[in-house]
Amino acid sequence: MAKQHDFNGFVGPVGPVSVYKMRGHDGLVMRTKGGAEKNQIKNSPKFELTRKNNAEFGGCSKAGKWIRTELHALQVVTDYNISGPLNALMKHIQLLDTQNEWGRRSILLSRNPRLLEGFNLNRKTPFDTIIPNPARYTLSKDEVNAIIDIPALIPGLNFNAPGNYSQYRFVVILSSIPDFYYGARKYLSYDINYPKDVVEAYQDALSCTEAYSNWYPVTNGSPAINFELQLEEKPQILSYSLMLAIGISFGVMRGEYIEPVKYVGGGKILGMA
Numbered sequence: 001m002a003k004q005h006d007f008n009g010f011v012g013p014v015g016p017v018s019v020y021k022m023r024g025h026d027g028l029v030m031r032t033k034g035g036a037e038k039n040q041i042k043n044s045p046k047f048e049l050t051r052k053n054n055a056e057f058g059g060c061s062k063a064g065k066w067i068r069t070e071l072h073a074l075q076v077v078t079d080y081n082i083s084g085p086l087n088a089l090m091k092h093i094q095l096l097d098t099q100n101e102w103g104r105r106s107i108l109l110s111r112n113p114r115l116l117e118g119f120n121l122n123r124k125t126p127f128d129t130i131i132p133n134p135a136r137y138t139l140s141k142d143e144v145n146a147i148i149d150i151p152a153l154i155p156g157l158n159f160n161a162p163g164n165y166s167q168y169r170f171v172v173i174l175s176s177i178p179d180f181y182y183g184a185r186k187y188l189s190y191d192i193n194y195p196k197d198v199v200e201a202y203q204d205a206l207s208c209t210e211a212y213s214n215w216y217p218v219t220n221g222s223p224a225i226n227f228e229l230q231l232e233e234k235p236q237i238l239s240y241s242l243m244l245a246i247g248i249s250f251g252v253m254r255g256e257y258i259e260p261v262k263y264v265g266g267g268k269i270l271g272m273a
Contacts, residue, residue, distance in 0.1 A: 052103030059187035127266035
């Protein structure tokens with residue numbers, strides 16, 4: 001049953017059409033229902049190519065979801081649904097696998113990690129429009145650590161704050177991202193040919209760490225800031241990548257507490273190794 005939504009229309013099923021809201025899009029989105037039955041897609045020889053495409057799409061979705069989960073601390077500044085663009089990027093990486101057959105191609109981000117560098121979490125205010133001076137960093141896969149140096153910010157010179165918010169702070173993330181392989185009728189975050197004990201050690205070592213700066217008044221800017229991030233353990237096999245992400249979040253005073261404003265600010269994947 002359709003329901004009225006903020007007096008701008010109706011959301012829900014309306015006959016053969018579904019109406020819904022999507023973050024990052026103005027107004028309502030409509031799509032028609034239809035398509036083959038689930039059993040046909042699963043078993044009919046006519047849908048063999050569809051099954052191969054679905055399997056590979058599932059792998060891309062799983063890889064994209066892993067990255068989105070690791071970027072959770074920057075969800076507050078993300079102003080659109082990044083699932084589609086991330087999945088599309090994973091598909092391009094998947095197509096680089098020329099060893100496995102169609103329907104079982106791996107997503108080997110570790111062989112092309114820099115393809116993810118610069119991925120923006122914002123469309124309205126990309127990170128580089130807020131802070132045009134680049135943040136310098138070092139990223140070591142051998143030591144599983146990262147150092148980020150953010151320059152001193154001067155409002156109107158190298159700091160262009162969006163909107164009218166009183167406070168801001170930085171958020172940085174360091175995370176390990178596994179490659180994805182087809183095995184056991186689904187995509188896994190490890191190669192099924194690895195010994196079991198190696199797989200368990202590898203999965204236990206996959207981790208993520210994040211850090212936050214102090215809050216600073218927007219009108220005053222901030223001094224140069226240095227972050228040092230270190231993962232607890234190094235994965236035991238090499239089929240993973242390191243992801244370094246940065247974001248700037250804005251907030252408003254609520255009494256003595258500063259409340260981050262959702263979907264305001266900028267964030268991006270700064271570096272990959």
